[in-house]
Amino acid sequence: MKVTSIKVKLLLIFLPFVIVSFAILSGISYFISRQALNQSVEDTAMSIGADYSHRIESQINGARVQLESFSSVSPIYNPVDKQTLVKNLNDCSKHLDGLANIIYLYPSGSGLRPDGSKVEAGDREYFKKTIANCKPVVSDVIVSRTTGKVGINVAVPVLNQGQITGVLTGSMAMDSLAELVKELQFEDSGYGYILDSTGTIIVNPHNKDIEGKLTLSSKTINPDLNLKVTELDNNLVNLFNKAASSGNQVRGEYISEEGVNVIGIITPINLAGGNRWFMVVNAPKEEALHEVNALMWAMLSVSIVCLVAAILFVIIISRRIANPIALIRDECLLLANGDLRERERTIVSHDEIGQLVNGFADMRNNLYALILKIKDSTNQMADISCNMAEGANQNGETANKIAITITEIAEGATQQNKQIIEIREKVEATREHVHAGLAEAVATLEYATGTSQATNEGIKSLQAATGQLTCLQDIVKSATGSMQNLGRRSHEISSIVDIITSIAGQTNLLSLNAAIEAARAGEHGRGFGVVAEEVRKLAEQSAHAATQISNLVQDIQSETDATVRIMEDSMTQVDLQVSNFENVGEVIKKATNAIVQSERNISSLQNHLEILEKYSISVQEAVMTIAEVVEGTADATGEVAATSEEQSASTEEISALSKNIADIAEELKVLINKFRV
Structure with missing residues (x-):
């Protein structure tokens, strides 16, 4: 990119040198410290x-x-x-x-x-x-x-x-x-x-x-x-x-x-x-x-402050050198474009730049005095012609605007009349719809009231059924506990029967041993052998009876276990039914609350519809009044339109006369306006 500003050139020369110098100095100082x-x-x-x-x-x-x-x-x-x-x-x-x-x-x-x-x-x-x-x-x-x-x-x-x-x-x-x-x-x-x-x-x-x-x-x-x-x-x-x-x-x-x-x-x-x-x-x-960290931040802060101060110093020096040169350049460009207006001198110095600025200002002032005399005469003629032309144009524009406005008012009045008729018809239809909606709201309110009563009765019935199921649940629990106790007692009986069977076996064995000993004793042991035989028979009968009791106890245990399982399944089903009834009760309660809220909303809607019906009647009456006013406005606009046409014809004649004078003054002004004073 080509640099064309002397200020930028000075900055590009001095700033890198200052920045690098401060960076090196700060780095060395920080390292040593x-x-x-x-x-x-x-x-x-x-x-x-x-x-x-x-x-x-x-x-x-x-x-x-x-x-x-x-x-x-x-x-x-x-x-x-x-x-x-x-x-x-x-x-x-x-x-x-x-x-x-x-x-x-x-x-x-x-x-x-x-x-x-x-x-x-x-x-x-x-x-x-x-x-x-x-x-x-x-x-x-x-x-x-x-x-x-x-x-x-x-x-x-x-x-x-x-x-x-x-x-x-x-x-x-x-x-x-x-x-x-x-x-x-x-x-x-x-x-x-x-x-x-x-x-x-x-x-x-x-x-x-x-x-x-x-x-x-x-x-x-x-x-x-x-x-x-x-x-x-x-x-x-x-x-x-x-x-x-x-x-x-x-x-x-x-x-x-x-x-x-x-x-x-x-x-x-x-x-x-x-x-x-x-x-x-x-x-x-x-x-x-x-x-060390505090030193680093302190030196960094001081370096930044010094660097900013150095940059500002370089910028100020560059401006002090470049600004006077840029000002003379701008003055030359303005003079080349014909701008002779006097401006305040911002450069006060006695060196070569100050002498150049003073000489340039003297030349501009001499041209300014010459052009100013010619421009004053031309401006007087231009002002007179412009005033006449502006007055005529303003009158013509005013008349045209009035005519256009009156025409628009007339058209608007006609359109308003049509719209008012449509509004009146729509208001009438709205009032009829509001009346019908009011009747439907009353019917809906009665239906919602009946529904609310029915749901309340359903809740009471459901609560009674839930109570009965709860009683049934307690009965099933009690029966299940009894059956479980019966099962435990059966196990105890089975243990006792096993003991009896064991005793009978041992008795049978003892009687057999006694019979053998009696046989060895001969005649003296015959009576004892008869008794031992009877004891053995009784032991066999006891063992047989104990076996039958054991079988019966096992059958009772099997039936008891099956009954307990059935009772537990029944208990589960009863619990499920109680839970279902409770859930249904909650749903019906929520539905009842919703119906009660609907009753309130419908009642509020009924009140709003009654008020809306009253407002519809008032709007209908106001629309009829507006229609009468619009008809009167349309009649008055016709008279105003005729008057505005007469005024427009007079302003056209004045405008033609002032235009001829303005053309002559404009030709002379174009020549003078090449110089701005």
Whole structure:
């Protein structure tokens, strides 16, 4: 596209240079500031981690120094007897600072408390290390046998002339360390926690539920902890392993156990005896970088404001240069088209552009004075002829309009008369239809009233039938229950019959055995054999009778089961009939309500039809009155039409005379109008 505007050319030259310059400057400034702020955040986090690791180390070392000072007391490192040792331990326990208690342990592992009670700690790892190395040792987190609380033990060797005579140990509760860590603040929601040498969280005021249960040396997480993540982030595990292997402070980004993207600092805490803990300080990355984001938006806002200001400055300068040139161009075009009108000078300057504008204005003013004199004379003649022509034309147009209007009024009056006759006929027909509709509405209302009464009687009958079915339903339920009880009794009888059959069989067997024994007895057992035979016969008769009873009971059970099934089917059918009757009752109720509503609607319709019939009579009378007025209007328009024709003839003569004068003035005006003044 070809650019023809000098203002656009200037903008195309300066704007890209300004925009690119600001973009480069803003980008460099943001990059440098971002790096500085990121470094500042990291330095702050590392300083906090180092500070709190030193505090924890100092607190534990303070306990060690305190125990070492106690161990240098002569009655402790070289006690005369047990009572002297206990007395001095008791004195030392009154001056404890940070330690919950102290214990003196003999090289054998047995020891004494300040109250004189004995304790065994020979199995403790810190005791073994202290005896082996003759150096202070800080234990791992353990449960104190003295206080019963979770904490650590600080142990120092008790030396007498370079020879170890015992170990002085004191327990420190983890609560004191937790209170110290709880004070840590980093950004808005950052917090800290302590790891032991294995990476297990031992102090975490932010979430005590994971203390001793979560280890950062592996990704595994106990599902019972109900954390938001199922396993630890690789970055967190690698960060801990890096800190553990190097022994230096490390920094990294990872997903915390709460599922939040955080920035974390791990700082080693070197304790006595070669034990090493770690202080972890973390905060959500979004909070840690909020200053960077704020800087980005601030620099972006400033850059946009400066860029807009620069663009406006370039636009203003371009306009200051291009506008005077464009104004002179426009003046030349107007002068070429004959426009000599004087305009206000908007350019006031003394440079070459201002001199050009002043010279052009002087030339236009000289032409303006010459043309103005000729135009004044021509305008006077044109005005006179135009006034005459306009007056004649206006009179003629007025007369024509009046004639046309009168003719239209006459035609309209005739048409209105015809329409009024049609309206009167339609109003009469409407009144007859309304009267007929009123009669039908009255008949419909009577029919709806009868129907409503009939449905009410049907509802009452249906309610009575439903009540009878409900009674039948109760009877069937009772009979079904009785039959079911009879079935259960039959089963009981069958069980009894089985017992009788079993007894009869056993009796028959006993009688047979008795007969055999009687036969063996000879004459002495003959009477007993006769009795045994009679018993056997009675047993057979009992078994036969029991079999018949069992068969009868089985037949009764079969008939009872069939009867129960029939009764249950009947019960189902009765329930279905009751449900159907209830549904029919609901339908009839809805129909009754609809009929009652129809009665109301028909009654309202009857009232509206009566009112409509009255209105129809009134409309019919008004139409007849309008017809009389329209006939009078048609007669008056004829007289007005004759008068308007006479006025039109007079205006045509005046118009012809003024036209001749106007033609002469127009020819001269055309020549002068080529110049606009």
